[in-house]
Amino acid sequence: MSDTAVITTAALALGDDALVLSHRLGEWAGSAPVLEEEVALANIALDLLGQARILLSLVGDEDELAYLREERAFRNSQLVEQPNGDFAHTIARQLYFSTYQRLLYGELATGDGPLAGLAAKAVKEVAYHQDHAEHWTLRLGDGTDESHARMQRACDALWRFTGELFQPVEGLDVDLTAMESTWLASVTDVLTRATLTVPEGPRTGAWAAGAGRQGLHTESFGRMIAEMQHLHRSHPGATW
């Protein structure tokens, strides 16, 4: 594989992660529990969209990539495409993903690869995302009986999607095994402080989910990109 193709694979995987999660968070607009949280979620979505634009631009035309690819050509992990669900589901997804992103970008930023510049900028943003997710995990987990139950349910439901994050990706020159154990320790620490139980289900293997990096996605993803791509496909070649 040539150098360019290697960068393409990595940039597409990370760019699609950011693009898809940004779209999911955008769906919260007007529906967040309080106005202040609405702003926070929109802020995170905007950060992620910014990351997606830079990463996809490394691969080709960002609009073409976002709006004209079929479902099978997207390389995002299945975790980020999961529906928002209740607020606890959104927070659990944020906790799992932002912890991963912070470790990944932290490591990429120290290297001298083609993604180092982007990672150095993005790591500050994702540190905020992780802080936001951790705070809400603590609040919901250690809140009322109802919020505790919902947060536990959300953590359990999304657990099987987390193994995929640590599958090797061509061009991502990082120690994924070491990163995974750091991720596990960090998430375990937050869940324990939030009085939650670390889910016991498998994260890899036959019962786990996760072939998004190979272009296989879960059912709700098709509907999500249909909505995302609708206008561009209705008016091909338009400028805005």
Add this chain to the structure above:
Amino acid sequence: MTTNGWPLWEVFVRSRRGLSHTHAGSLHAPDAEMALRNARDLYTRRNEGVSIWVVPSAEITASSPDEKDPFFEPSADKPYRHPTFYEIPDGVKHL
């Protein structure tokens, strides 16, 4: 949403080159930690190097508009309280 669990906070922001904290606005938050985070999103757009203060609105005591006259009105008929007409000697630099 009840405002009981989400009381009002006043936000004071000092910009990167600013000398003092200025009242920027208010917001609702369950506690100080969350108020700080919300203030950062709402009022600073995450500019590095700023300082934020949050204060529960209930903690602020304001002067009453009814007492404005006795409180603020200077005694205009006592000119010695308003040393505005003294000539400043040439040698004084930092007045």
